[in-house]
Amino acid sequence: MSETNGILAAFDYLDSTIDAVKELRGAGFDDVTVYSAYPEHHLEEALGYDQSPVRVWTLVGALTGTATGFAFTAWTSMDWPLITGGKPVLSMPAYVVIAFELTILFGALSTVLGMFINSRLPSVASGVVYDPEFSSGRFGIFVPASGTDLDRAREILRKHEPAETREGAHA
Amino acid sequence: MTRMATLTEAQKRGALAHPDVDLHDEVNRDILKMLSAPGKGWWFLFALAALGVGVMFGSWGWQIYRGIGVTGLSSPVGWGAYITTFVFWVGIAHSGTLISAILFLFRAPWRQSIYRMAEAMTVFGVMTAGLFPLIHVGRVWHAYWLIPYPNARYLWPNFRSPLVWDVFAVTTYFTVSSVFFYLGMVPDMAAARDKTKGIRQKLYSLISLGWRGTDRQWHHFGKAYLFLAALATPLVLSVHSVVSWDFAMSIVPGWHATIFAPYFVAGAIFSGVAMVITLAVPIRKAFGLEAYLTTKHFDAMAKLIMLTSLIVFYAYLTEFFMAWYSGEPPEKQMFWNRLFGHYWWATWIMLTCNGLVPMMLWFKRVRHSIPALFAITIFINIGMWFERFVIIVTSLSHEYAPFAWGVYRPSLTEMGIVLGSFAWFSFWFLLFIRLLPPVAIAELKEVIPARMRRGSGGQDRHDAVPATAPAGD
Numbered sequence: 334m335s336e337t338n339g340i341l342a343a344f345d346y347l348d349s350t351i352d353a354v355k356e357l358r359g360a361g362f363d364d365v366t367v368y369s370a371y372p373e374h375h376l377e378e379a380l381g382y383d384q385s386p387v388r389v390w391t392l393v394g395a396l397t398g399t400a401t402g403f404a405f406t407a408w409t410s411m412d413w414p415l416i417t418g419g420k421p422v423l424s425m426p427a428y429v430v431i432a433f434e435l436t437i438l439f440g441a442l443s444t445v446l447g448m449f450i451n452s453r454l455p456s457v458a459s460g461v462v463y464d465p466e467f468s469s470g471r472f473g474i475f476v477p478a479s480g481t482d483l484d485r486a487r488e489i490l491r492k493h494e495p496a497e498t499r500e501g502a503h504a
Numbered sequence: 505m506t507r508m509a510t511l512t513e514a515q516k517r518g519a520l521a522h523p524d525v526d527l528h529d530e531v532n533r534d535i536l537k538m539l540s541a542p543g544k545g546w547w548f549l550f551a552l553a554a555l556g557v558g559v560m561f562g563s564w565g566w567q568i569y570r571g572i573g574v575t576g577l578s579s580p581v582g583w584g585a586y587i588t589t590f591v592f593w594v595g596i597a598h599s600g601t602l603i604s605a606i607l608f609l610f611r612a613p614w615r616q617s618i619y620r621m622a623e624a625m626t627v628f629g630v631m632t633a634g635l636f637p638l639i640h641v642g643r644v645w646h647a648y649w650l651i652p653y654p655n656a657r658y659l660w661p662n663f664r665s666p667l668v669w670d671v672f673a674v675t676t677y678f679t680v681s682s683v684f685f686y687l688g689m690v691p692d693m694a695a696a697r698d699k700t701k702g703i704r705q706k707l708y709s710l711i712s713l714g715w716r717g718t719d720r721q722w723h724h725f726g727k728a729y730l731f732l733a734a735l736a737t738p739l740v741l742s743v744h745s746v747v748s749w750d751f752a753m754s755i756v757p758g759w760h761a762t763i764f765a766p767y768f769v770a771g772a773i774f775s776g777v778a779m780v781i782t783l784a785v786p787i788r789k790a791f792g793l794e795a796y797l798t799t800k801h802f803d804a805m806a807k808l809i810m811l812t813s814l815i816v817f818y819a820y821l822t823e824f825f826m827a828w829y830s831g832e833p834p835e836k837q838m839f840w841n842r843l844f845g846h847y848w849w850a851t852w853i854m855l856t857c858n859g860l861v862p863m864m865l866w867f868k869r870v871r872h873s874i875p876a877l878f879a880i881t882i883f884i885n886i887g888m889w890f891e892r893f894v895i896i897v898t899s900l901s902h903e904y905a906p907f908a909w910g911v912y913r914p915s916l917t918e919m920g921i922v923l924g925s926f927a928w929f930s931f932w933f934l935l936f937i938r939l940l941p942p943v944a945i946a947e948l949k950e951v952i953p954a955r956m957r958r959g960s961g962g963q964d965r966h967d968a969v970p971a972t973a974p975a976g977d
Contacts, residue, residue: 373950387728445687470529
């Protein structure tokens, strides 16, 4: 991660955080990062999130699983055609169970992979913009900015009375 | 109240579920203290569990050394205590996913504080169940034959066999529930990382994968969690259905019934929720989690037990009715034999523990009494083990031709392994409550209102808390 200049503010109150985010976005700061200890829907709304691409990963993974399940069972049956119990060699109803299980398996694994890729995890870089308090009670806003933009961002953040602010280059 | 105006519906209900928990920092403190150094009681239980695991692997070693003949398994009863215990543990595993995934989709307000434990129970339950097919096959070194892989003999598993379906169902279940368990825990392990020092901090850093709780992470996490829940829901219903088809797809009297899949699924949820209560009661007491696991939670679970108990009991009666109504002599005599034959006592234990005892839960006083609930769930755990024993053993011992009838008695080796499996499960569970956050920290915060600046004056309980002093930059 390259060096980012900016300001990190910690808030004790949820409503202040939401107001600050809205005002920052109104002032043209689109690249803000918000930290919270839990998924807060009001923050997501304030940030204007739309659909997550993870759903495509789920769908593609699940369909791949279904196709694999049917293809694999059919192919192995035809690979050495052996009639048992007077049933057809290609007994598709029986293969539904395998195809179903693989749909779920591939869909779930692909969802997790999609989530990791989209949220840039795992990230083990040290010295990232963060404060350990963000995992217990506090909310955080990081605005990457420099020069006059930084002054504007600072002014907006201060208006909402953050508990703490930190400035400078963040690795 | 202005504060309430900005809350979601779930938070309003959650606030009622946890009236004694005020602040988000409090959640971290209360839950993370469970990860501190264990006391004497824990070590005692852990040593006991380790001893039990020793007995289990010792018995298994003996069976591997001497051969499957050391068990009571023989013709006609080729499936006995091992398969019974396999089905029992798979069943136990089910309510974890029910509570974590199905109740998540239904937005049940009481799942947050209990679901992590239930999920851990699922993962360890499947880990325990998974041992039993391996033990049962006898020559465990050939167990990999169950997995389809290209080999020089051009042999593939028979995908028409319910036993192969079961391999796919149980391995999928184990994989998906482990992934679900782990993913849900990532933000909480990050919280543990932020509150610990030294080697523990390094460990939590590693397993929390660098989680920072940024908006981007939460956004994708939330969606992934929703889709995983949506995938896990049909999965949990399918797994015990497939397990039931191990029996129902055959033509053994007492097994060959279309009712089996829903009957097994209901039984699994019944036994699983009972086990959650059995585990939650001592943990709540030991760690002082009364503010998080309230009577309301236990009441909700007790009602779930009541509902599934009624379904299971109805299924028992349907089986007896259908046997009589079918007019099939083998079916009729099998069910007569089940009630009054050699294993009559097992059947009556099953009927009493699963059908009659849970009916006490109709009374609110019983649902609100933790000791009474604990006692009832112990009865259910026993009853559900016997249910599987009754289904498997009474049917096999009394099939069509009278000259092929027989009796099965579990040997000492089998009993060692079956009892040891409880120790094996406890072993992992004890490690879990000390090493990983046993209550979902982040999800609890979703239902506990966040601090608001614009509270409602002096009435706002959060105003009493001194705000952190503003620091300069």
